[in-house]
Amino acid sequence: MLKKLLNYYPNSILFSNRPENPSDQYYIFYHKAENEWIGIMRSTVNEMELNLLKSLFTLIETETKNNSSQARKWYEFLLSDGPEPIQKNESDYRFIQFHLHNNDTNPAEIEAALTGFFSEEAIIVWESRVKGIVIEENNKISLTEEELISMSETLESDLYVKISFFIGKPYPFSNRLPFLFSKESDFFTFGLAQIKDINIFTYERVFPAYIAYHLPEELTKKVNTEILELFLHDTELFSTIKIFLENNLNASMTAKKLYIHRNTLQYRIDKFSERTGINLKDFYGAFTVFLAALIFEYQQK
Structure with missing residues (x-):
């Protein structure tokens, strides 16, 4: 029965065992008869659907980590016209978008790997099962373009995951961040579709091709x-x-x-x-x- 939910929630994940340390951006449901678990992105479930799912399956309560809670707030701010996730401060923020080219990857495993490369304070936001954002404060930016290239090669060799990155610019915190992020997201989408010979994208790398195409x-x-x-x-x-x-x-x-x-x-x-x-x-x-x-x-x- 849980498998049928994959058709309605395409970014959901099916587990044969209870997931360990699942992302707080997912609701985890358990179906006792089939002894299976499923993770459904919270952003894709409205209140009525949540109540229906809770009546059919067991909702597994997960411990909310500070970073996971912040990830949910940033998701709502950047992608759902939500309130500002933090109090205004003097820090700049950089968005590093990533795209997984494998549809059968485990987001929890990828998130653990990314956390190992970036600073512990970096926040990881999942847009879908294959696309996400690493949010870094300017004074905690940890990886250069060369290091991201090395990391992508490591993930491909160790986890058999091909991954592409878009390195955004540092921006001061303001209510314009969703707009600025949206522009970078558009360039990343264009780069993935039209530039096939690289897996590390930047504005400078994509923009000339964007002009030529249009x-x-x-x-x-x-x-x-x-x-x-x-x-x-x-x-x-x-x-x-x-x-x-x-x-x-x-x-x-x-x-x-x-x-x-x-x-x-x-x-x-x-x-x-x-x-x-x-x-x-x-x-x-x-x-x-x-x-x-x-x-x-x-x-x-």
């Missing part, structure tokens, strides 16, 4: 056709130039990522410059070519 047709037609035709007839050159620009014109790093010798890389760069007359070491030249590369990529899709 350019009106009359503007895309003004892109240098020589660049697009060159990319079309030499996809290897396209990949080389795009990766070179994405790596800040760092030849060593680009050659390493492409598994080619630096001389081979320089030959391809020289070939591109000779064919187009554009110097990639000039900021405006690099910007123009990178925008053209993004537009070309979307046209091929």
Whole structure:
């Protein structure tokens, strides 16, 4: 019977054993006849449904931890037009969004792993079974972009979980935080859908692709056709130039990522410059070519 609830509450979790240390963002119900437990996100259950569920199943009372209680308040504030979760203070807050690419993961296990990497004061808010937010105060921000990359690799190797992150900007606490978070959430959603070769996203990484994707047709037609035709007839050159620009014109790093010798890389760069007359070491030249590369990529899709 509990399995049928999965159709009505798609972000719920079914357990064969009583869950240990479940997130406070879930109601835990027990069905004695089937000896099964289910966790249903509190945000998806209204009062009438809760009373009905309590009449059918046993509601398991869980100990509320301070962080879990705060997580619920932040969820309501950021996503449900709820009241401010804390008293106003001088701290900045950073939102690190995460997305799990596996649908069969255990949120409690993932939350425990994330807690081990971030500071103990970080608050983890679940939007759904596969998407959540790590909320950090500015003076307790613990991980750099490089460390997040390392963490994602560790989770994938140890827990077989592929995870992507969006690193938000620090913002002072105000009632504008839900709006600012919503903007970052939109960029993260876009990045997940349109940028396939990375798993750590930032505003700076996503915004150029966002612009290229939303350019009106009359503007895309003004892109240098020589660049697009060159990319079309030499996809290897396209990949080389795009990766070179994405790596800040760092030849060593680009050659390493492409598994080619630096001389081979320089030959391809020289070939591109000779064919187009554009110097990639000039900021405006690099910007123009990178925008053209993004537009070309979307046209091929």
